Amino acid sequence: MKKILLASVALVGLSAAASAADLPRRVAPPPVFTPVPVFTWTGFYAGFNAGYGFGTDDRRAGPVIGVGPATGLVATPTVIAFPGQRSADGFVGGGQVGYNYQFTPGSGVVVGIEADAQYVDFGRDRNRFAATGPIAAQQVFNPTGISGLDYFGTVRGRLGYAWDRTLVYGTGGFAYG
Numbered sequence: 001m002k003k004i005l006l007a008s009v010a011l012v013g014l015s016a017a018a019s020a021a022d023l024p025r026r027v028a029p030p031p032v033f034t035p036v037p038v039f040t041w042t043g044f045y046a047g048f049n050a051g052y053g054f055g056t057d058d059r060r061a062g063p064v065i066g067v068g069p070a071t072g073l074v075a076t077p078t079v080i081a082f083p084g085q086r087s088a089d090g091f092v093g094g095g096q097v098g099y100n101y102q103f104t105p106g107s108g109v110v111v112g113i114e115a116d117a118q119y120v121d122f123g124r125d126r127n128r129f130a131a132t133g134p135i136a137a138q139q140v141f142n143p144t145g146i147s148g149l150d151y152f153g154t155v156r157g158r159l160g161y162a163w164d165r166t167l168v169y170g171t172g173g174f175a176y177g
Contacts, residue, residue: 039164040106041100044097044099045100047095047096049092050093051091052090052092053091053092053122054089091121092118092119094119095116095117097115097116098115100158106164107162108161109160110159111158111159112158113155113156113158114155114156115155116154117151117153118151118152119151152175154173154176155173155174156172156174157172157173158170
């Protein structure tokens with residue numbers, strides 16, 4: 001019985017964890033400091049847009065009666081019709097690209113440049129006509145005005161001041177169409 005008791009005490013003693021009070025404690029490394037990123041307006045951007053433009057003059061076209069070339073001493077009447085609705089409404093779609101540079105990130109002066117190009121079909125129906133009579137093969141002039149626009153675009157500079165995510169700016173440049 002003594003042998004069993006001695007063996008069990010030796011087994012418990014050898015299987016217990018050793019702890020030493022004089023060993024240094026493991027210290028976790030200090031956390032890495034990551035500064036909060038400052039917002040900046042500096043960078044390149046590009047985008048697409050689409051929409052519909054509405055005109056303010058939606059008159060319906062009626063026939064315009066004119067006088068064709070004279071045959072002998074009598075002028076031949078000619079009917080020129082501008083059919084359909086002569087509106088300046090239509091689809092608009094295109095894209096823009098630009099670049100801004102902010103001198104002091106977070107707050108500061110911002111300069112930039114932007115260009116855009118747009119396809120439009122304003123006045124497409126206004127330029128169609130039908131003519132009868134002897135001047136049908138000649139160029140026809142609409143006395144109430146023919147207008148239309150197929151494309152337009154702009155190139156502009158930008159100068160502004162930013163407060164974090166708020167940018168107040170002025171822009172100017174030129175437009176073409």
